[in-house]
Each structure stands twice: as structure tokens, then as C-alpha cells.
Amino acid sequence: MHNFKQLGKNVINIEQKAIADLLQYIDDSFEQACQLMYQCQGRVIVIGMGKSGHIGGKIAATLASTGTPAFFVHPGEASHGDLGMITSDDVVLTISNSGETNEVLAIIPVIKRIGAKLIAMTGNTESTLSQLSDTHVCINVAEEACPLGLAPTSSTTATLVMGDALAVALLNARGFTADDFALSHPGGSLGKRLLLRLSDIMHQGDRLPVVQESALIKDALVEMSLKGLGMTAVVNNENTLVGLFTDGDLRRILDAKIDIHQDNIANVMTKSPCTASDEMLAAQALKIMEDKKINGLIIVNDKNQPVGAMNMHDLLSSGVL
Structure with missing residues (x-):
């Protein structure tokens, strides 16, 4: 018999530790990443491949809805024309747990040539991506919740939480209010809660x-x-x-x-x-x-x-x- 309850608890315990360990990475590099996005005159462009891309899409959406204009660009599509969305006024947030994702690394030279600032979010401070970036936000985790150590679990959770930390820090710095939030959430029950006087x-x-x-x-x-x-x-x-x-x-x-x-x-x-x-x-x-x-x-x-x-x-x- 499989003890599904215990297996589930094990996953949550591992991921809780991964989140707690992130506190050490709220450091000067995190501060610099916030400053780059706060001072950005264009948009924050979030780029990631695979599971990191899925998390990146959510981070971009959270940034956009909390006062930091942002959108997600798939690195594969970026190589086939979507790099035209990026300007020198933008800040590019690249996400890769290994920091060695080929599809992401392939577009870094072009981003550098455009002149956009580059923030890397990886689990490896010595990775190629972190070395090429203007600043690096670490999301290193001790272990994945997957017993095989293969499926991104703890690492994607840590990435999502760090993305929230960036977004909420910026929200507070901008003095973003409930009225501001309502402007981008006019529909449904959330819109009613925010807009109704x-x-x-x-x-x-x-x-x-x-x-x-x-x-x-x-x-x-x-x-x-x-x-x-x-x-x-x-x-x-x-x-x-x-x-x-x-x-x-x-x-x-x-x-x-x-x-x-x-x-x-x-x-x-x-x-x-x-x-x-x-x-x-x-x-x-x-x-x-x-x-x-x-x-x-x-x-x-x-x-x-x-x-x-x-x-x-x-x-x-x-x-x-």
C-alpha cells in the first residue's frame, strides 16, 4: 500500500524548507534587481524555458497587475522575431534553474546588443547566465521534492516565491494602491470588491x-x-x-x-x-x-x-x- 498522505507531506516539508532558505538570497543582488526594475523606463520582459517559462508567465502577470508593466516572451519565439519586442529601455528577467538553458543563452548576445539591462534568476551563481547578467537573484534549493531529483518542484516553487518578493517589493516602492490595482482588475468579483464605492x-x-x-x-x-x-x-x-x-x-x-x-x-x-x-x-x-x-x-x-x-x-x- 502506498502511503499517499505521507508522500504528500514529504513534498510540502521539502518545499517549505526551500522557501525558508530563500531568505538568505534577499541580499544586495536582490536590492539591485529591484532598483533596475523600479527605474526601468520601458517594460520588464520575463523569459524562461519549460517549467521556468510557465513560472515566468505568472511572474510577468503578477508584475503587470501590481504596477510594474511586464510581459512574458518565450525564448524560442524570441529567436524567430519576438526579440523585436525588446528595447533599450527595457529590463529583461531571465529564469533558468541551471543557468545554462541553451534557448535562453542563445538570445543573450542580442539582448546585450539592444542595450536592455539583464537580471538572471538561477540556482547557480557561477552559471553562464548569471555571469552574463547585470545582477543575479539566486533561487538555489537544497533538493527537489521529486524523489528522482528530476522534475522541477522545489525549484519552481522557489522561483515563484522570489518573483512574488520582487513584485510586492516594487508595489510598495511605487506606492501602488487598491485603486491602482482595480484599474487592471475591473472584471468579476475582484473588480467589484475593488471598484465599488x-x-x-x-x-x-x-x-x-x-x-x-x-x-x-x-x-x-x-x-x-x-x-x-x-x-x-x-x-x-x-x-x-x-x-x-x-x-x-x-x-x-x-x-x-x-x-x-x-x-x-x-x-x-x-x-x-x-x-x-x-x-x-x-x-x-x-x-x-x-x-x-x-x-x-x-x-x-x-x-x-x-x-x-x-x-x-x-x-x-x-x-x-
């Missing part, structure tokens, strides 16, 4: 639940029932927000045997409630609500006057949650 989903106008602070509790309950958000804003005569009353508050006052027909809403409301602006991203509002363990938010303008309201159901309906 509270102004797009909030209840406003006649749908906004609001009562005066002089109102009775029963009046607030009527407003909550009519608007269906499980809460109501409480305002003063200047229409400034002074409190919030929710279903949760109602349960608490019923336990306290307060007379909803006689008592004033100002006596039982939550004062200085958490608020948001209509320009806030819906994803940010979700984080606030989760952190504070609340189910709704009142949206206010710069005068602290209610202009909208939303709850978890709105986030769910919009695809953010």
Missing part, C-alpha cells in the same frame, strides 16, 4: 432611515420597519448625526423593560456611532464592519449629516461579501 450601493433619499432626537422609540421603530435596514440614524435640528438605533439596541431595551411608547430615542440610542463617507470603497467598509462587529453603517458628508445607509445584505447583494 458606498455611493454605489447605499440607501439614500427617501430610502434613508432617519428620525429626530426628539422622537419616541416607537417612532424610530416605525421608521426602521419602513426602510428595512434594521437601524435608523438619529439627527438634531441641524440634521447632524447624533446617534444610531439598531435592532440590537431594541433587544437590549426590551430586556430593560423600557416603555417604547413613552421614552425618547435620545435616551437609548448609541451615541457617536461609527460612520463612513460615500467615497469609501465597499471593501473598506466591510473591513470596518467586521472589525467592529456591526451589521450596518451610516454614511455622512463633511458636515456629519447622514446622506446614506447600508448593511451587510447590501454588500452581499453587490458581490463584495
